[in-house]
Amino acid sequence: xxxxxxxxxxxxxxxxxxxxxxxNKIEKSGFRIVALKKVLLTKxxxxxxxxxxxxxxxxxxxxxxxxxxxxxxxxxEKDNAVLDFRELxxxxxxxxxxxxxxxxEFAESKAKNAVHGSDSDDNANxxxxxxFTNGERF
Ligand code: ATP
Ligand code: MG
Numbered sequence: 001x002x003x004x005x006x007x008x009x010x011x012x013x014x015x016x017x018x019x020x021x022x023x024n025k026i027e028k029s030g031f032r033i034v035a036l037k038k039v040l041l042t043k044x045x046x047x048x049x050x051x052x053x054x055x056x057x058x059x060x061x062x063x064x065x066x067x068x069x070x071x072x073x074x075x076x077e078k079d080n081a082v083l084d085f086r087e088l089x090x091x092x093x094x095x096x097x098x099x100x101x102x103x104x105e106f107a108e109s110k111a112k113n114a115v116h117g118s119d120s121d122d123n124a125n126x127x128x129x130x131x132f133t134n135g136e137r138f
Contacts, residue, residue, distance in 0.1 A: 005081040006127035008116040011069035035075040035132040043067045073131045085117045
């Protein structure tokens with residue numbers, strides 16, 4: 001069944017000029033871009049997005065990083081989108097991410113790991129609503 005996942009190309013990957021290559025890899029892997037935008041998250045918005053990690057030791061670093069430069073947010077459609085996208089991006093830590101994955105190719109570190117991917121259908125919908133109105137989805 002066709003469903004949705006949400007991604008962000010993170011600030012260091014946008015800054016490095018890797019957004020086009022990453023989006024190309026995503027499309028070539030069978031995902032359809034439903035919505036797309038480049039946006040600079042305020043600290044407050046980044047903090048809200050990653051609120052589930054509020055108690056983790058890296059939360060402040062994560063919020064600073066995700067608001068340090070523009071991100072590219074995208075809503076993606078494919079059969080089995082959430083799980084297939086997690087497979088395409090690879091492990092959180094690029095040093096253990098499988099060869100050929102986006103993080104293995106483009107991530108700098110466990111913190112600056114190039115892309116975000118939703119971890120469930122429910123979170124994909126919450127994250128999509130956080131970034132996109134219905135009128136921005138095609
Ligand atoms: P994302 O949610 O961004 O797709 P993920 O699901 O692979 O990543 P999470 O555990 O949800 O990993 O962590 C969210 C983000 O927090 C990571 O992508 C990374 O940028 C950052 N992060 C996670 N663990 C650490 C850590 N130990 N030190 C620094 N940053 C971290
Ligand atoms: Mg996560």
